[in-house]
Amino acid sequence: MSPQTTRRWAWIHKWSSLVCTVFMLLLCVTGLPLIYHHEIGHLLGDDVEAPVLPVNTPKANLDKVIAAASALHPGKIMMYMSQEADEPNIWNLTLGANPVDPDYVSVAVDARTAQVLAQPKFEGSFMSVMFHLHVDLYSGLWGKLFLGFMGLLLLVAIVSGVVLYAPFMRKLDFGTVRRGRAPRLKWLDLHNLLGIVTLVWTFVVGATGMVNTWADLMLKYWQSTEMADMVAPYRNAPQLKELGSMQDSMARALAREPGMKIGFVAFPGTPYSSAHHYGIFLRGDTALTSRLYKPVLVDAQTAQITDSRELPWYLTALLISQPLHFGDYGGGWMQFLWAMLDLATIIVLGSGLYLWLKRGVSVPATNSAIAAEAA
Incomplete structure (x- = not known):
């Protein structure tokens, strides 16, 4: 991939990520209790339970x-x-x-x-607050459509991140986290690693969330x-009595x-x-x-x-x-997996925001450097 093409992908990844990151963090944080909404409702005493009666x-x-x-x-x-x-x-x-x-x-x-x-x-x-913040930001249809657009930007950020990740990691073994270097470099490696590990889940959850807003x-x-x-x-039928x-x-x-x-x-x-x-x-x-x-x-x-x-x-x-x-169709283990992947995605989003805030002096425009600075 040429440096010019890499710059384009880096620009797409940076701005699609920056625009949606805060809202995606909100959705991940509010989505976590929604995964366990039945359990939380039971714990808070909000769920109604039927009395025990004979089975028949x-x-x-x-x-x-x-x-x-x-x-x-x-x-x-x-x-x-x-x-x-x-x-x-x-x-x-x-x-x-x-x-x-x-x-x-x-x-x-x-x-x-x-x-x-x-x-x-x-x-x-509590669950209604989490629900509204996750679904419509207390803004009805327009809030849903706005969050759907943020979901679309997330998908763009994921695709562009994958395009940038491949050339960036050619010189490193998969999963390498360079701990002996600058803190920003360590967070960059963690950001890339967790981003790839959670790639499919984040894409599926982002895509299905976007569909749900419609x-x-x-x-x-x-x-x-x-x-x-x-x-x-029944168009001309008389009114029901x-x-x-x-x-x-x-x-x-x-x-x-x-x-x-x-x-x-x-x-x-x-x-x-x-x-x-x-x-x-x-x-x-x-x-x-x-x-x-x-x-x-x-x-x-x-x-x-x-x-x-x-x-x-x-x-x-x-x-x-x-x-x-x-993730509410596979029982407790599916809920646990969804919760762990949700937490990993929060780290990916938070580290991406950290990397942008801590961006430093420009470096030579090699493929790997541009990918690093775009993260």
Whole structure:
């Protein structure tokens, strides 16, 4: 690689790294507790736990579950109900003054006894602060898109760093850390070493994180295309007078898609349904399919299924990218690996910032020197 080409790559690496480094540090620091969000929630007492009952205890009628939550908030209407994949004994219900109320309330109900367990408040908690700083900087869609752009710059920095690393390391054995020289040189070697070691993980997490920032745009596109087509026959239907049985609706949806489990339910008027439908989103029961949803639209008055379709490829890609980003699909060992790689990436980012702040007098423009000064 010629000196001129090296200078170009060095410039790209330096500025893509500098622009995104502070934000990437923020994402790594806030992402660390999110890897263990269940464990931290349990430790802080924020997680709701179902009481121990006999294994064969039957599930309560879903209409009774809804009634138990609605009785606590008679002035509000149902928005969503869902179950965590690892906690089938709790229904999490969301109610608001209207179907898109941002000031919603949450109610956790025992799925077997239809008894209210708690009214958890996520906003204002430690995990909510970490979540918002990691996802949208408390700025909604624009915050997500901004962080997505920072993720793109990270990918550019990774690619340009690899291009610079190869000629720089030709004169050194892989993994060499020159401890007897100046501190900046030692940090440069550590920066390059950890950068290469974490290369694939950082690229995957950066790429999937960038994809996740487009989630709102993807969902809006799906709602305006396929979802709109699914509910088109109800465009001129009269307003609902009363809601049909959720128990019957769910039973028909599960019978329509045998082998699938309940993911979440969107009530009429919410973005994931229509003014006349329950949007029942089912998921598979394997490691991969448990992350993928299939929407089943049920007439909210007659409890009859009106449509069911596979999600388009772009939403499937989004759903697959989410567990790859957080490492929450492989149990404790996967979480530990993700946490260690996250810490290593924090060192890479911090050392890169240190190297820039401690940059010294220019050196001759050889390939290796330019690569060193660009780090």
